[in-house]
Amino acid sequence: KTRRNEVSAKMFRISKVLRGAAATGGAAREVLVLKGDGVGTEIVSAAQRVLDAAVPTSPITWTELHGYGYDDGKPGITQEHMDEFDRIGVLLKGPITIAAGKKGANFEINGASYTSANQAMRRIFQLYANIRPAQKFKLPWPTRFDDVAVDMVVVRENTEDLYCGKPEVWVDSDTCEATKRITRAASERIAKVALKIAEDRAATNGSALLTAVHKANVCKQTDGLFLEEVRKVAEGRSAAVQYDEALVDSLCAGMVMHPETYDVLVAPNCWGDIVSDLAGGIVGSLGLLGSANHGPSHALFEASHGSAPDIAGQSKVNPTSMILSGAMMLRHMGDGAAAAAVEGAVRAALADGTATTDLGGKCSTEQFTDAVIEKLAQ
Numbered sequence: 001k002t003r004r005n006e007v008s009a010k011m012f013r014i015s016k017v018l019r020g021a022a023a024t025g026g027a028a029r030e031v032l033v034l035k036g037d038g039v040g041t042e043i044v045s046a047a048q049r050v051l052d053a054a055v056p057t058s059p060i061t062w063t064e065l066h067g068y069g070y071d072d073g074k075p076g077i078t079q080e081h082m083d084e085f086d087r088i089g090v091l092l093k094g095p096i097t098i099a100a101g102k103k104g105a106n107f108e109i110n111g112a113s114y115t116s117a118n119q120a121m122r123r124i125f126q127l128y129a130n131i132r133p134a135q136k137f138k139l140p141w142p143t144r145f146d147d148v149a150v151d152m153v154v155v156r157e158n159t160e161d162l163y164c165g166k167p168e169v170w171v172d173s174d175t176c177e178a179t180k181r182i183t184r185a186a187s188e189r190i191a192k193v194a195l196k197i198a199e200d201r202a203a204t205n206g207s208a209l210l211t212a213v214h215k216a217n218v219c220k221q222t223d224g225l226f227l228e229e230v231r232k233v234a235e236g237r238s239a240a241v242q243y244d245e246a247l248v249d250s251l252c253a254g255m256v257m258h259p260e261t262y263d264v265l266v267a268p269n270c271w272g273d274i275v276s277d278l279a280g281g282i283v284g285s286l287g288l289l290g291s292a293n294h295g296p297s298h299a300l301f302e303a304s305h306g307s308a309p310d311i312a313g314q315s316k317v318n319p320t321s322m323i324l325s326g327a328m329m330l331r332h333m334g335d336g337a338a339a340a341a342v343e344g345a346v347r348a349a350l351a352d353g354t355a356t357t358d359l360g361g362k363c364s365t366e367q368f369t370d371a372v373i374e375k376l377a378q
Helices: 002-023 040-054 079-088 117-124 184-205 222-234 248-257 269-283 320-332 336-351 365-377
Strands: 030-034 061-064 090-093 107-109 112-114 129-135 151-157 169-172 175-177 208-214 241-247 264-267 292-294 299-302
Touching: 030 079, 040 090, 040 320, 040 336, 040 365, 079 090, 079 117, 090 320, 112 117, 129 184, 129 269, 151 184, 151 269, 184 208, 184 222, 184 241, 184 264, 208 222, 208 248, 208 269, 222 241, 241 248, 248 269, 264 269, 292 320, 299 320, 320 336, 320 365, 336 365
Parallel strands: 030 061, 030 090, 090 299, 151 264, 208 241, 208 264
Antiparallel strands: 107 112, 129 151, 129 292, 169 175, 292 299
8 A cells, every 4th residue: 555655646746747847838748659559650650740740849759669569479568668657647659459359368467457458557557537529520521410510528437347457257158247346436536527628618618518428227336326426526517517417328329319419428437438439430430539548647648549450551541530639638738729739730631621531531641641730830
């Protein structure tokens, strides 16, 4: 317990230094880079180019480490990766290829079991809040909701639920059981993050809606506990924020019929995972969603999609998600103006019809990245 407290105190001190330096435009703008597997090298490199162009007078120091991921016999994650993230506190990370089924067995770090290198990062550094904004973009190809103002944020608890890391247990040769773990503390803290986002959106837009996503009619104790804590936090909302609740299955149906009616969604880990991917499909692609993972002292920014090994190295991948995640990183580091400029440049490039083939365009990864940088310069 003493050791955990020492680590937490150290992580808090690092976070204070990073936030202070970033807010004052100081020199401590160091970011750890782990490019991962598949298309990771291409999209992370694209995001770095855009972010460098966005902050020419206060450059970011990129500290890149290799060996993160599983391709080509890589170990997943190493102690060096963990130590550098601990020291730096901010990470820009590419996707990794995680095997499905029995092949993807749990592994251990310092005596604790994790299902993947991603989960290890989230749990060790308590990156409990996954934030994924989903907004409509003008695209070269039509989407179902071209005429609908879709603008929602999915706030996903990131450390427990069915992804808590507890080993699945074989009861007999035909039956396997998993653990769904929900705690009061984790539910309360993710609810506070979601309410803060809702209040900020209300301050900008005049009003906001906070929706708690659950399945408490079946998972009465676990999701019931989550719902109980969200309700408590929501009692402290301002008059500008409305609050409601939705069963996850009903919510998914509602999202594909009337996505414009949703604003800020807060969910346990598993439901948040599903709902955030659905939000990506609604706006046209999972490749249009940025993704941030926040903890008490550390923050990780990554693409919302996977490693796409089938197109790796072919300059076909859409780097938008990674670029938008980079913009979220700039905002986290205190550079809101640069973050807004990057987001605006992405929107302008897409509106011009400049896009990769997955979005109906004809651009390579490099060509789309060049177009975003050109928009930044205008």
